[in-house]
Amino acid sequence: MPESAVAARSLLDVAAAVESPAGKGLAFEGVSLVYPDGTHALAPVDLTVAPGEFVSLVGPSGCGKSSLLRLASGLVEPTTGSIDVDRDQLGYVFQDPTLMPWRTVTANVELLAELHGLKKAERRRLASAAIDLVGLTGFESHLPARLSGGMKMRTSLARSLTMNPEVFLFDEPFGALDEISRGRLNDELSRLFSQRQFAGVFVTHSVQEAVYLSTRVVVMSPRPGRIAATFDVPLPVPRDPEMRFDPVFTDIAHHVSSVLREGS
Amino acid sequence: MALATKVLEEQAPPAPISIQPRPPGKRRLRRLVPPLLCFVIVVGVWQGLSASLSNGRQFLLPPPWEVLTKGLLAHDAYSKILPALGRTTALALGGLAVAVALGLVTGTVLYRFRWLERATYPYLVAIQAIPILAIAPLMAVAFGYNFFAKGVIVVIIAFFPIPTSFLLGLKSVDRGLVDLFTLHRSGWLTRFRKLALPNALPQLFTGFRISAGLAVIGAIVGEQFFQAGQPGLGMLFIQYIDYVDYDQLYGCLIVSSLLGIAIYASFNYFSHRFFGSWHESAQP
Ligand SMILES: Nc1ncnc2c1ncn2[C@@H]1O[C@H](COP(=O)(O)OP(=O)(O)OP(=O)(O)O)[C@@H](O)[C@H]1O
Ligand SMILES: [Mg+2]
Numbered sequence: 143m144p145e146s147a148v149a150a151r152s153l154l155d156v157a158a159a160v161e162s163p164a165g166k167g168l169a170f171e172g173v174s175l176v177y178p179d180g181t182h183a184l185a186p187v188d189l190t191v192a193p194g195e196f197v198s199l200v201g202p203s204g205c206g207k208s209s210l211l212r213l214a215s216g217l218v219e220p221t222t223g224s225i226d227v228d229r230d231q232l233g234y235v236f237q238d239p240t241l242m243p244w245r246t247v248t249a250n251v252e253l254l255a256e257l258h259g260l261k262k263a264e265r266r267r268l269a270s271a272a273i274d275l276v277g278l279t280g281f282e283s284h285l286p287a288r289l290s291g292g293m294k295m296r297t298s299l300a301r302s303l304t305m306n307p308e309v310f311l312f313d314e315p316f317g318a319l320d321e322i323s324r325g326r327l328n329d330e331l332s333r334l335f336s337q338r339q340f341a342g343v344f345v346t347h348s349v350q351e352a353v354y355l356s357t358r359v360v361v362m363s364p365r366p367g368r369i370a371a372t373f374d375v376p377l378p379v380p381r382d383p384e385m386r387f388d389p390v391f392t393d394i395a396h397h398v399s400s401v402l403r404e405g406s
Numbered sequence: 407m408a409l410a411t412k413v414l415e416e417q418a419p420p421a422p423i424s425i426q427p428r429p430p431g432k433r434r435l436r437r438l439v440p441p442l443l444c445f446v447i448v449v450g451v452w453q454g455l456s457a458s459l460s461n462g463r464q465f466l467l468p469p470p471w472e473v474l475t476k477g478l479l480a481h482d483a484y485s486k487i488l489p490a491l492g493r494t495t496a497l498a499l500g501g502l503a504v505a506v507a508l509g510l511v512t513g514t515v516l517y518r519f520r521w522l523e524r525a526t527y528p529y530l531v532a533i534q535a536i537p538i539l540a541i542a543p544l545m546a547v548a549f550g551y552n553f554f555a556k557g558v559i560v561v562i563i564a565f566f567p568i569p570t571s572f573l574l575g576l577k578s579v580d581r582g583l584v585d586l587f588t589l590h591r592s593g594w595l596t597r598f599r600k601l602a603l604p605n606a607l608p609q610l611f612t613g614f615r616i617s618a619g620l621a622v623i624g625a626i627v628g629e630q631f632f633q634a635g636q637p638g639l640g641m642l643f644i645q646y647i648d649y650v651d652y653d654q655l656y657g658c659l660i661v662s663s664l665l666g667i668a669i670y671a672s673f674n675y676f677s678h679r680f681f682g683s684w685h686e687s688a689q690p
Contacts, residue, residue, distance in 0.1 A: 242605075257592050
């Protein structure tokens, strides 16, 4: 191999490394949570999510999935145990789009860059790249009131993408969407994950969605939430809609469902 | 495949469906119909009531036409009412401006220090409940019979809705957005400027609108009590009653309610202009 080709290759690698954050991921060690009113939300949980891992959390309603994400983000403090994560490298997509109704799509997407004090030109660049990525080009100057539910969720997703987080938390982001939008956003998210190799934690009520997106599915028990079972999903990323009919896929989905049923 | 295309091509193009939006001018006209109808009814009832009064008592409610010609359009009437209108407007707007400034500061401070809100809210409510005519004499003693004393009355009457509506708007921020700001470690000022303040603007304008109406009332009450200086509308009322000039009294009354409507409508207009696209309260 000529030397120039080697040099070019390593340059490419550098570019890839910049694009895909390594970071240290997320680690929970014996983390439990009792809310001030005495609600025991989470039994001690151990969970490690490395960069390049995408973990879905499924479990009955009220078992502490959202609480786990809030703990990871630092919005609530654990009662016992410790959490290791770089909070400056965190992305969090809430269940609702939580957009500012007075800001256009672009201005909403720019918010985080703005809070981190980036310059106007840089904000614009990040925002338009993120808007491109979620397929909202052409809607930049729309106010949220004029967007469909799926487009609002895309805006919210684009906003969290701007800062290129190393750890990405999703709290049922597509729960309110129709099947088709949901499927499309799942594909986009899977593509994004394979590009950026963040450490992902994704809460969902849909077993199909959990298996489709994840490299690992974690099933939680009813409150106080514990980890009831863990399944690895050895399918290549990004996922392809056809994989839903792969025996590996259906088999895992079947097992996840049965553990869920036993638990509740 | 080719066959399908063929079939499609042979079909007659669908007739254009005519759901054209109504031209905006026409829509506006239709919106004007109900208030106009109401106006006609009110004038009709007024005319009827006036006609039903016995001759000796008709001066209590002169017929509409007479109020218009003698009480408003006669030189004798408008040469007095128009300058009075100017003075009352200046008093009301001046007082409103002060009330708004004080209200904005109060709202911001109460938002910043929540314990202060709990401590002072009962007193804010109490200010609203002050019987203004009862304390007017006190103010006359304190400040004398002058413009300033009248202004204080306007401010007291118009103040309450500003800090309360502002505070309500500041506090009604989406919880998720607050969390988002917390996650990104933004300070109080950023949160206030970028989140709470824009969120509060529609409610604040609702407060402005209410205060504006109150300021007009306050100005007239103030003028009636402090009958000093050049006459405003409030003082004209008293004069007209003294002179038993009821045509002009009614003319004056119409002008003062038009003033209230004008201020209210302009705030309405601005609130719709600024927030109509994203806030329900500002929708027409
Ligand atoms: N701020 C709070 N104070 C007290 N209890 C809370 C609080 N937030 C949540 N809880 C309780 O903690 C438990 C876990 O809540 P959490 O929101 O984490 O559940 P979840 O698994 O996300 O449920 P769902 O799937 O319905 O969203 C629930 O019983 C809930 O009532
Ligand atoms: Mg939840």
